[in-house]
Each structure stands twice: as structure tokens, then as C-alpha cells.
Amino acid sequence: MFVAGIDIGSRGSKAVIMEDNNILSYSICDTGPESVKTAQMTIAEALKGTGLSLDDLGYVVATGYGRVLVPFANTNISEISCHARGAHWYFPSVRTILDMGGQDCKAINCDDRGRVTNFIMNDKCAGGTGRFLEMIADVLQVPLEEIGPLSLESTHDIPFSTVCAVFAKSEALALLKTGAAKSDILAGLHDAIAVRCHNLLKRVSIEKDFTITGGISKNPGMVDKIRRRVGMEPVLAPDPQIIGALGAALFARERAEAREAQIAG
Amino acid sequence: MRANYGYADATGEYYITIDTDRCDGCGECITACPEDMFELIEDDFGKLVAAVREEVRLKVGIQCPGFHAACYKNEVNCHAACKNEAISHSW
Numbered sequence: 001m002f003v004a005g006i007d008i009g010s011r012g013s014k015a016v017i018m019e020d021n022n023i024l025s026y027s028i029c030d031t032g033p034e035s036v037k038t039a040q041m042t043i044a045e046a047l048k049g050t051g052l053s054l055d056d057l058g059y060v061v062a063t064g065y066g067r068v069l070v071p072f073a074n075t076n077i078s079e080i081s082c083h084a085r086g087a088h089w090y091f092p093s094v095r096t097i098l099d100m101g102g103q104d105c106k107a108i109n110c111d112d113r114g115r116v117t118n119f120i121m122n123d124k125c126a127g128g129t130g131r132f133l134e135m136i137a138d139v140l141q142v143p144l145e146e147i148g149p150l151s152l153e154s155t156h157d158i159p160f161s162t163v164c165a166v167f168a169k170s171e172a173l174a175l176l177k178t179g180a181a182k183s184d185i186l187a188g189l190h191d192a193i194a195v196r197c198h199n200l201l202k203r204v205s206i207e208k209d210f211t212i213t214g215g216i217s218k219n220p221g222m223v224d225k226i227r228r229r230v231g232m233e234p235v236l237a238p239d240p241q242i243i244g245a246l247g248a249a250l251f252a253r254e255r256a257e258a259r260e261a262q263i264a265g
Numbered sequence: 266m267r268a269n270y271g272y273a274d275a276t277g278e279y280y281i282t283i284d285t286d287r288c289d290g291c292g293e294c295i296t297a298c299p300e301d302m303f304e305l306i307e308d309d310f311g312k313l314v315a316a317v318r319e320e321v322r323l324k325v326g327i328q329c330p331g332f333h334a335a336c337y338k339n340e341v342n343c344h345a346a347c348k349n350e351a352i353s354h355s356w
Contacts, residue, residue: 081309120269120280124323203269203280251309 001058003256005248006043007079008066011102011130012215013038014245015046017057018253025050026242031102035069043072059256061248065103077251079244080108080119086247087211088114090237095207098197098226098234099244100216102130107200109207118204127163128196130216135165136189139172140182147186148221154187163192186221194225201230210234213243266308270317271325271355279326280355285314287351297346300328315351331356 002024007014009031016026027045032038039062043054054072062073063082070076079099087094088110097108104123111117126132137144158180162168168189175185210232216222217240227233237243271280281302290313295303302325306316321328329335332354335342343352 077309116266118267118269122272124272125274199273203273203278204267 001253001256002052002056003059003249003252004043004046004057004061005082005245005250005252006039006060006062006070006073007064007082007242007245007248008035008039008042008062008070009102009215009244010065010104012241013042013064013066014242015042016242016245016249017046017050017052018246018249021253023246023249026239026245028239028241031066035066036071038066039070039072059252059259061252061255063244063248074252075255077248080106080116080121082244082247082251083213084108084110084116084247085114085250086243086245087213087237089246089250090243091209091211091235093209094211094235096201096204096210098201098210098212098217100128100130100197100212100214100222102215105129105197105200107197107204109204120200120203122196122200126165127168128193130214132163132165132168132193133216133219133222135169136172136186139169140176140185142182142186145218148190148219148223150183151186151190151221152183152224154181154183156184157191158184158188160188160192163196168192187225190219190221190225191229193222194229197226198229206230206232208232211240212236213240215241217241268314268316270322272323274326277326278355279329279331281317281325281329282353282355283315283317284351284353285312287349288314288347289349290314291348293346293348294343294352297341298329298343299340300330302329303343326356329354 004017013031017024029042060073062070062076063079067076099106106121109118266285269280304318
């Protein structure tokens, strides 16, 4: 049977199509202003090349920020449960998950079955989110995908006195004017975000194994700073950005099986 | 599951934690809270549990006086109302 999980995030939308216990295909698209259109586009992208249509999907679970606005979903489940389930599928040993999204950041503990035991979310402040990194990339005029690698070239990190997105922007601009290297500025900013994430992780508990999910986990500079601050080597999925959608697909399979059992029984 | 609602800012850490394994969804905290912090939600597995209302999650530290202040005021509060001791505060 084919099932799908779709994760409508604040910045990116992801869909994963599964056949039994295998990932058949997945897609990552930008979240547009209209959630319904975004959902349709994202699932169409994932279906492309599989020879399947929406009707072939036995069950669809939606998650993420825009999960209530997915018209073709059978049900919706919070992204916290989905990230835990998805991370557990890749790494059954995972107990601590840091999800770094476009507009929020979450720390999650899960048990040996991928169930959430503890979670915390920061969506009050922009410091430490993908949006913040986008803004900094813009200020420094460096393409977003290059800020991580560039930060790794830093010879001496410039410590930032704030992770407040508003103040950090002016601090970065002031540093640029004094001739500071972009790599050093970026390294300092990445470290400031890592400190914030570490504080969030400390509110739950930091246990082995540790993984990072969400779009920012594709930034090697960020992963490096978090590794240093947390003092633990994170295990990373091949594409950590789709973990939420993967978890949703796993829930979809479970719900579809339960539904079949109910019909048969 | 321990669900932490709230945030940390320059003035401190403001989290209300609800242990959903302990919470039986009785809703006593909703009526007890003078600041109207709580609501009942259905979790991902269909269980009815207490949660901090979405509208007040980003102002938890302003809206709720915190455990010690609430006790000092001698008002009925969530801690007193919750027979399963499922609710805790970080401040």
C-alpha cells in the first residue's frame, strides 16, 4: 500500500510517499502564501515520476504549521510527534531531537519506540531560526546555502553579544564596516544560535543518540557549532529536512493498517 | 509526555509543564486558574489532556504570576486543583 506524509512548514513544505516500509519518493517545496495550493503542489511534486496519482494513496497524514489546511489529508498530527517518529525510523537509538525550522526551534526527547516523552518549543523569538539565517545571509550578501561552509573558514570567531535578530543585524552591519571577515561574523552568529539551541536542549534532557532535523541541519557550519556546544556528535539522516513528513507517512501507514484491521474485524 | 509551554527571555525562564501521562483530562485546572491559562485538547493519540491555551503561550510569564506568587496570593490555582500533580512551573 502507498501512503504519504506532508509537512507544511513555515518556510518549506515537504512530502514523503512510502510503499510499505520504504521511502518511494519525496519532495521539498517553498511554502507559498496559500497553504492549500502549497499542499497540492508539494504532493504533486512527490508523485512525479512514481506513476501514482493522489487517488493511489491509501492514507495521508498532514503535519506542520499549516497542517489543518491540507484538503486531501485523512488526519493531521502535531509535528512534534512526527519528528520523533521519523527520527526513530532512521535511528532507533535516538533519544534527543533538535528540530531547527524556518520560524521555530524545538527540542524533543523520545523513547525506544519513537514516542515523545518531553518537548519544548521556541516560537517566541526569531533568534535561532531559519528566517534569522536568511536575514543574515541577505545582510552579508552571501547566498544562503554558502553561509554554513563560509563560517567554517573562520580563523577567529567574533563573539556576538546578542542573538536578538534585530540587534544582531545591526551588530553584523557595524562589524562589516570595520572590515571584519564575513566568515568570522558568520561563525560568531552560528555560535550564538548554537548557544540558544543548547539552552533549549538543556530544558529537556540531552541523551544519546542526538539528531538534528529541519532545514537548518543542512547547514554544516550550524551542525559543527551545535556539536561543540552540546558536546555530542549528532547523527544526521540523509535528508534531515524531510523527517517531519516521514514521521507523518509512518503515522499514515499505522492508521491505514488500523483502519483495515477494523474493517476486516 | 512532558509538554513544556512558554519561553526563556532576558528576565528568566517561564515554562508551565504538563505531564500528559499524569493528566486525566478532568479540566479542574481550567476552572481553578484565575488567569484562564488552560484548555483541554485532544493529543495525537486521541487522549484528552490539559494544555496551555495557544493564545497565551507567548505571554506565559506575563499572564501567569508563577507558582510561588500564586501560592502567596492564597488563591485557588492549578497546582491546588490538580489531584494528579500533573502541572508544574519553572518560576
